[in-house]
Amino acid sequence: MHVHIEKSKLLGNKAIQITGSKSESNRALLLQALFSNINIKNLSNSDDTSLMKKALASNAELIDIHHAGTAMRFLTAYFAVQENREVVLTGSSRMKERPIKILVDALRALGADITYLENNGFPPLKIKGKQLNNSSVELKANVSSQYISALLLIAPVLENGLVLELKGTITSVPYIKMTLSLLRQIGVETSFKNKVITIKPAKHPTPKTTIEVESDWSSASYFYSVIALSEIGAELHLKSYKTNSIQGDAALAHIYEEFGVETEYTKNGIQLRKTTDVLERTNINLDLSHAPDIAQTIVVTAFGLHLEANLTGLHTLKIKETDRLLALQTELGKLGADVEVTENSLKLKASKRIEPNIAIATYNDHRMAMAFAPLALKTTITIEDSDVVSKSYPNFWQDLKSLGFNLK
Structure with a gap:
């Protein structure tokens, strides 16, 4: 048309x-999938958010997120921590050209089991969910902030939380701060000092929270x-x-x-x-x-x-x-x-x-x-x-x- x-x-x-903001909505949805006592108001009606919501609710072995870049990054991290779950995460032909190696390397450093099914460093990915036992990782900071946010969003369910050290000039700082703000809203302790972000494990049960987007x-x-x-x-x-x-x-x-x-x-x-x-x-x-x-x-x-x-x-x-x-x-x-x-x-x-x-x-x-x-x-x-x-x-x-x- x-x-x-x-x-x-x-x-x-x-x-x-x-x-509602697509960026806030997709972060809130991932947190809601990890912590069931979160309620969300004014959720985005965008395709990207609909795809994210559908993927999180799906029990399928193949998840196709089409053009949704945020969903690809966030879901890579999410499925890496879903114990005893195995998925193939794929997308459009353009998505298969968008790099994801930096995020996959960081998740592997934390103990994730992720394999490339076509080209090295790019989707589609085969992800075998498991408990990630490591809690510290380094990441280049001048790349997409979505890689950083993906790690931060799953950090509260890691046994020892996460210490993330950023190397170089940090891009899109407001998006990182948005993620940290949403984590604090659900009662998670965070700090961001001198290019080091620390996330404490979530308290159980996490408090009942409404996130208004x-x-x-x-x-x-x-x-x-x-x-x-x-x-x-x-x-x-x-x-x-x-x-x-x-x-x-x-x-x-x-x-x-x-x-x-x-x-x-x-x-x-x-x-x-x-x-x-x-x-x-x-x-x-x-x-x-x-x-x-x-x-x-x-x-x-x-x-x-x-x-x-x-x-x-x-x-x-x-x-x-x-x-x-x-x-x-x-x-x-x-x-x-x-x-x-x-x-x-x-x-x-x-x-x-x-x-x-x-x-x-x-x-x-x-x-x-x-x-x-x-x-x-x-x-x-x-x-x-x-x-x-x-x-x-x-x-x-x-x-x-x-x-x-x-x-x-």
Whole structure:
């Protein structure tokens, strides 16, 4: 399915309820599978979370998680500690190209029994669950934080807990802190000092806990872009957001000030307002190593406002659903942008015009589809394979339509 969006204009002040955070939901589900007295509210309705939930409830010997990267990492750790259970964990052809060796090596160091069934270092994996007797391990810290979180989530059921030493520069620290925060919510003792994370074994029984999942900040990014690309005075209310968020992408509130968007925290969410026009000579310089998932949205916003942008800290984008840096360079290029990419950075030169009636390829990547959609406020655009958004935000197109976007 493709979505064709005629050049659109935002309707008056509207309110949108975005689904619960996929990152929080998937962590909470894994903890709930390990500790049955956990209740979860506002769970994400994304494909990734549905796949995670289904996999955790399944007794099958073959578990296929399709494109869900978080589920692949978290379930690798989860099944490694399920005593007397043997599973094969697989995914889509792209998933079989996404590295998992660093996590498997760490789990093996703790005593896990995991075998590669096709290519060394990549899924599918054969996992024989057992009690893991070791409690200390080292891990390269400049890789996906999901490897780190996967280990932290199973740590409370290890006999002696876990001491995890991180080597090198740590990527995506907010996601690690999110995991630690959820562990503390269920009564687990944690500490994170000088690149060493210590998790104590869980007390038995763990206290009865309700985890209320905050709405997804990554998904909010597309509406920040909508307001940034609108005229002064444009407003929008997003429900179920908290001031002290445990999501790293809450950095959006500060980042989008550079695009003239103000964030006001209300009793049950955030009010976004376009307060100032951004001068075309403005340069956007950001290190996104702690929030790489919002890079696509930010660069498209900058392009739509004819700004120059220099984004760094993007090395994890090359191993996502697609090579996101290459995909951005290709698709922005179609629209007339001049984009240079390296292994970990993207440079966008300021451009005077936006080519109309361009079809944007999405590469099986939900964020490509959603990041480019707000450009319809500037020009007519087509988003190919638009149903890919269900991976994280199934209601995205309906919500965009409710704001006045002219979708066909």
